[in-house]
Amino acid sequence: MSGRYSYLINGHLDGCLSSEEEFELNTWLKADEAHIVLFVESVQLHNRLREVVRPQMAIAPRNGRDNSTYPNTWGGGMRKKLVYAACVCLAFALFLGIYLIPTSRSAASELEKLIEKSTLRIDRTYVIRNLDEEPESEQENRPPIDQAKLYVRYPDQFVLERKQTDDKLFVTGCDGMRSWSAPPNRTVRVSKDLSRFRGGVPGNQQGIPFVDLQKDLQKIKEAYNLKLLAKNTKGWLGLHAEKKSQEYRGPAEVDLWYDSKTGLVYQMIFNGLPRARGGPRSVSVDLVELKQLPPDFFHHESHHESNRKVVEDD
Template sequence: MNHDLRQLVNGYLDGVLTEEQEGELNAWVKAAPENAAAFADMVRFHDRLHNVMRIQTTNATPNEPQANPAPTREARLRRYWRRGALVSGLVALAAVVFVAVWSSNPPQASAATELDRLIERADEGRDRSYRIRTLDAAPEQPGERRPPIDEATLHVRQPDQYVLVRKFPDGRLFVTGSDGEKSWSVPPVGAGAVRVSGDPLRFRGPVPGHQHGVPFADLRSDLVQLRDAYVVSPLGQDAAGNRGLLAVKKSAAYRGPNRVELWYDAATGVIHRMVFAGMPKARGGPDSVAIELLEQRELGNDFFRHPAHHAADRRVIEED
């Protein structure tokens, strides 16, 4: 950011910009994701510095009576020295705060680099099993034919094989999946035939985010979409030491949840948790969903084919 733009941002934070200057700043922020990230960094720094200065000023300057006699020359010198020391201390403290903020919130370029690295490693590693939890305050209401997604299990083999196991309140299982070439649906016994489709996306609707453009079962596709359609910024580390990224949708014209959190092991690139928030409600389902890693192990090739999930005598319909 050049000097003039920094002045615009500072003026905005101080509330002294003209309408023309506000328009100029708004155009710059919208021009590129890195501009929006730089603006957000300065706002966060300004807020934290403002709070620190308010606290330090309150602690360092005691309340004085409304009316005081004229201070002596010696008292004026002591007051001047005290204020100068306070200002110097705040400047030093501001430098520390700035370093802390910058360290915990690296530049936008760092987040983009991390995302590219995760995309490169998306197809690596063993099969992974995730638990799905809804984060909505009100529980999801399952239908007669649609089990809830809460507490479901998602097994994934990259790039495009998955098995999603959902459970009705009475314990019956509804299993959908894909072996990478065909998708399939196995309803509970007595609820219909097993269906198989040549369209690998045919039964992926229940997978969190799919109907909204983020099919978690294809991790590489997810990450590429985050890179292209979202503004990505760092989130620091969680209690387990996993590194976080926050992706905020650039425009309502893009499909997908409004916000995605992604937490991963920086050394291995394994994603331990993803949170989809603000998903469109046109087709029902929860507003916010978390997907958390349970384990990594080889599941075998047959696991991603429908015969592994139903009895041999079940009726099977090939749709196309």
């Protein structure tokens, strides 16, 4: 057993692990039965478990006679086996009662941390990928979302760049005061309704566009059941959210992969997106860059020629 997991076991028994460390130990235990055996052997040496086991070690007199009158068949190796078996039972009880039950509570606390840390002041750039097996069919005014770029600035500014089959960019966005749509070679439309042109952003049609991350995480807290996922190969923690009821708007499932220390969400996966207007059922939104963009980047004027016609929709 590595020093890391020895530290986690001892820290758990001393009650001094963080929720992330508890989850790490939980994941390690569930990964292999041999890990549970190692856990048992470590627990045997710990004072707390020895205090629980000690009553099991006492052997009651039989038929009113002292145990010393019997051969020592219950001593030595037999006693060690019984104590070990008791430890195994107790360890499994600890495993089931301590590790498996608090998972939802830990997931809720992790989501709270993400909400607290979601007001990142640096601009983020994401790439959106279609996870469905079949490719999207391009529709008028609705180019494919696969390989689109999403730029986000806290709290509610965004630019979504989608590429048409002719490689021309169809750009929509919001500068915090007005939303806008700038299709190639056509009229630019502007609206005071900040959600007017969010239709292309994954999850928007069902109420979770993840442009204002803090508000959208609050929606997940209210409308979804939560479950922690084990760390992936990149060391990110995962949070799985499944919608409680069809009464709530939002994708059927959302997976968030994030750095627990910084609260930075590196990947969002949406499953069960609406298909009434076409588009994929499942997409991923992957963080590719943290970089401060020009001050006027989220204004429509930065994304089309100056001589383009602009129309107010309001």
